[in-house]
Amino acid sequence: MTLHGEMVFPKLSRFDRNQEPCSLALPLPAGALSNPENFSIWDGDRALPCQTTVTSRWPDQSVRWLYVDFLVNLPGLKEKRLSWRLEPSKPPREGSAAVVVVDGAVRLESGVATLHLSSPGDILELRTGLVADGASERLLGDCHHPFWEDDSGTVWKAVLDQDGWQVVSPGPIHAIVQGRGKHQSEDGRRCFDFQLRLHAYAGKPWFQAEYRLLHAEEEAELLVRRIAWRWQAARPLSSAGQRAVARSNYRTQTRELSGNDGILEQEIDADWLLFESNEQMPETHYGTFWGDWREPGQFGLCLTVFQAQQIYPKALRVGADFLEADLYPASAAPLVWRQGIARTQRLLLYPHAGDLPLADANIRSLQYQMPDRPVLPASCYQQADVLENVWMNTSYQPLEAYLVQLADRRLRAYGMLHWGDAPDMDYTTQGRGRGKFVWCNNEYDMPHAAMLMYARNGERRMLDYLLVAGEHQMDVDVCHYSPNPHRRGAQLIHSADHVSGGATPSHQWVEGLLDLYHVTANRDALETALGIGENLLLLLQQPSLQQPGGSSARETGWALRSLLALYRETGEQRWLDESKKIVQQFHVWQEEFGAWLSPYTNHTLIRVPFMIAVAASSLMRYYWLTSDAAVGELVVKAMDDLLAHTLGQDGRFFYKELPSLQQRGAGLYVLESLAYAWDLTRDAKYIRAGMPQLLATLAAAPNYGSGAKYAQENAVIWERGLSPKAFAMYSMPLLMFGRAAAEAGLLVDDSTSGNA
Template identity: 40%
Template sequence: MISLHFEKISMYPRHEEPCMMAVPFAKGAVSDTTRVSVLDGNVAVPTQTRVTAKWPNGSVKWLLLHFLADLPANSGKAFALSTDRVTAVPAKPVVIEPVNGTFVIRTGAIEAELTAPGGMGLFQSLKRTGFVPTHDVVGPSLRDASEQEYDCEISAEGWRVIEAGPVRCAVEARGKHRGRAKESHWLDFVVRVYAYAGKPWLMIDYQIVNKEPESEQVIHAAQLHVRSAQHIVTSDQLRLGISRAGADRRMKSGSAGERLSCTFTAEVLEKEFIEDQAETFAGTFWADLSDEKQGGITVTLFQALQNCPKSLDVTGEEITVGIIPAGHPITMLQGMAKTHRLFLHVHDGDETLEEVNVRSLQFQLADHPVLESAAFERAGIIESIPGDQTIDWVERGFYRMADGRTKTYGMLYWGDAPDKDYTAQGRGGGDWVWVNNEYDLPHAMMHLYARTGKRRFYDYLMRAAEHWKDVDILHYSPNPLRHQGQVMHSAKHVTGEVKICHEWVEGLLDYYHLTGEASALEAAIGIGDNVRRLLATPRYRGEGGISARESGWALRSLGALYTETHDEKWLQSADQIVDHFEAWKKKYGAWLAPAAGHVVYRSGFMICIAVNSLMRYYRIRPEERIKQMIVDAMEDYVEHCYVKETGMFYYKELPSTQHLHSNPICLESLSYAYEFTGDLKYLEAGRVTFEEAIRFAQGSGKTREISGEALIFWGDSPKKFAQYYYPIFYYYRTILKAEEETGRLQQEFFAGGRRK
């Protein structure tokens, strides 16, 4: 049995609430997924399973579960996961059936007939089961600078079934937007529709993708319309709601002939009180159009405030959903994408204002089960520290680093943040330089979430990964050395270079396991393919011609992709890097990088990146030469880069760059050297760096500023947590183990802070 727990959220009870979770398993633990069930007490609840990763022997490594949970009002609740109970199915399963060249989704509460291949919009009809449609869902559509309208046109391939139920159904279609006035097409799209057993609502992810040949495209509006059906003409009840934390509940009702509207922009939000960790929750934004006798429909924009600008306008005839509001154009550079999430709730005519609002809030802050951390440890996903051995000031430092990052509201910025230092260095040419998930923030958050079970760390991971796979990756480029690549930190996200030292994949793979969204896996594989194309260029062929940092990060990504897919092509490219490291060391006696045309020097930070990536390769292929390379590199690093009288390492070997460097990435490398040799000198050399990294972690920032379409809440650069967390954690864990084994480190390492 595996324990899972829901924390207290809603003050209302939820019956058979759709929930999602991902569970990792140790090699060989689970092979038969038909005997996996979520248990409420001793009762198996309806559960749907899907394998997202396997071990080399074919057993399940990651299992995605959708299940229906009865959750109490104003209280948490414990469940369990059994791997020895026949999986239960819902009383009213969601089904998808082929009809007239397309599909119909039936949840038991609603029916959605999807648009046929070559058709416009998403739905031919959407209605309550047993009723006629009360409203038509039209679009989405785009508008350009010339006021030309473009409707989304489903491609000839039509819809692809991703999940067929019985708890959740998911389908996907692709296409381009077709002009109404002339036979032209503009901007690609991908749309996914999700439906749930017994439930009267759908979730829609609508991704706009810029694969146009020009350098940028300006979208002057993107809209979805919900219109009263012809037999109703005018709905007698229109409602609009903005519900925020605390007592801020600006809900309005109107009647035929009236209009309700609201637009969120960065300028509006700058003046609002915001105290939530907004990756988790910032309120809701919805509009409703209904007829007392026939029923109605509510549209909720997911995280509308964070993804501003957004708007809603409702009259007796229609709801206009401003995915990109008219009057607030958005510029998308070539290769960019952006996903917009909406919820459509089809209900009967007596749904109250409060009931509509509560359901909308539930969409925004869904119930999320948390696994016991031991499950991640048993599966080898994380290394844990027993609760009775943790050190309170170290744990506080982790929390402050995770929470104290700079965060940004704005459609193309949410999930990312600018870096003040990079900007001050002039790297953006006067514009803010965006971090672009440098050092893989989602993967660091995944480890912290798995260790602690704190919901907000999960949400930090989700938002950063969603931004990354949309905005920071080139979904299209005519240059094969940029196509599919992750762009390094730059102005406007995608104006920078694509280099193998700034391409990561592990956080995207984490996101894929946690959600089942194949777009994240596809993005990770695309990045890997880009790395392989770059490795084939002359730049990466000569010993010492590049820094250890560049090929070190590439090695880490290639190893992660091999572990995920078991495809040997990733290891073939990784082998090239490892052989390169070996030849490089033989040529210079150490990993030395070129500088100023006449010097080769040690860059400790970059050497440690290479060591940390080599260790991941060693876990795949435990060869003696890899172990020796790691030990030799760290012996050389401590001998030449450690400034003994300060207890710290310098930045680079050149006299012009020999200032002290407090970056803790070396702590992970020193830990590996200790594990291979048992020599405490490696851990002792990292003590001051460890202590300073934790003690100087800052809390959440208080200042905010508007920059164009972005509202920035200042804190530390996001790259700091992404880069610092795991090396500090691994060293922390290693010194605790070393103390237990030797008894020699306690006085030095723990005098500055008490144990829990």
């Protein structure tokens, strides 16, 4: 059993980063680690300070996923290699972060800076203190507070609820507190839920704020004119005061203002994005956006908005006695915020000495936008057995290149509620949005597809694709509130405005959300996945889903995949019990009709290869968990039936069995289920049957798009290729079939000809 391993920090900054706060999400095999205290990270022969959180356990209660915060010295212009061991250590204590409660008052400490937090029931305010060279705390007399403004001009300030602050992580490396509440107007009305999560890091003067807004009101829509985070200084700047605002793409452009007259402003809007060239993958980095206020010889504050360009519009205003970040500026058209939608935005709050060079503030801001992340070898994920078996025994470069291009060359959308998703132009041109964009809503689980790619190739941007898409799914694609219980907690189907569609079992996915939880330890992702599960349990009670043949095979097929993922994650029997009902239904369906036939016209029941393949692939996941031989036989029968009835003479599968629908277009999920038939039988006929489709797919290069940008529906669209649905839909089938074909000896890499 593996008791140690390595990680590498790729070369990133040209500057040394001393005691840099970093994190690691480590998968472990069953039985390897029971007590997280028996874990350590080493830099050569020196143990590093670290803090562990178990995010998932195996059925034997050993650790499946371990999230680790640690401090490390990273050299400029060099990579850094560390090792991890399943053994305890006693690293030297070098400062600590903590949540401190004294007489009911809560403060967040890093050892060199402090945030004093407001009391339950009060307007949410944060006050800053600095500690220099072991001296006593120096309170700055300042105040941070968030608010929003509606279309009538009413200002709503965040008010902490009576539950007050909850400790998410006590430290000592990374301390986190969280508070919830509603915004309140001056006349006492309350509207718009919020969650504020605050982070402190040992020995560092900066704090991260995660401000999440959620529309849980009875109104179908709220018109938002402005959302802002305001920092109010205790007194105005003197005539020697300094202010600056900055934004960057390639090199940071900084504007400065001396003295205490006027207001310094900076904005990012659609026009700026349309006419600015950016060649970076924006999930990993686009640029930065910060404002700074300082009194020389005393103190200052630098505030950075995370991914401001991507989640545009944004604005900064720095006055003589304040610094404001407009998370949605009043200069933009009012934002229609629909019921059930949430959105998280992040800021770096950096109180500093008044003589801190602006260049240093800029470097920290850039580091915040693109932090160092350690990379584990693919063998670590493979040996831990925490993901599907997508590990090939030979490299087939045409397949690898195709998948990387699909992942990278995607349609993207910048915008407050759009970043992390994109419209699907096929759905849109079909008229499904009645003239508006039809947003994918992360259909087919884009986050999980990105996780699989990251585990296989270790390329940093794949992890960032997971983080960005997963957060959009968690915030926007899932309905967090509705008076309709069939919508509440559901991931909504691809639709206009993200949420105009309904909820159905065939369009809800949780594996990527669970990945997001494992790699970030953010329990919002886990709770969102569990909420989807609760919604599925309710939807599955509908009469059409209780009878075999009452719906398409994908309806309960996709639901089965999500329920099984939740069972693996939690071990709760109810998820498996509901899965057993679905499995039994597929048995009866097969016996009654001879195949998983679906209703189409009023007088037909037909085979739909794509939907049957989805069901077979989900049943295979049940087989992995239970080793139920009868389920394995069911998968093989389904594939034999498809080969007999839906495979054309050209070696490709029909779209649907009906004579009017026998054009080729079954998609690639049939390849995944053929791979499982191979796994169960070791009969190469299933691989040979899928090879024409595989080779035809790889021979047709993905649509790379024009690269054009245009503004529409409060979004800036970047036409970089197909919608994210394509990557999400193709990756698992191609990986599974490629792996099986390599095992069968039918996939041989020939780099010169590209033939198999």
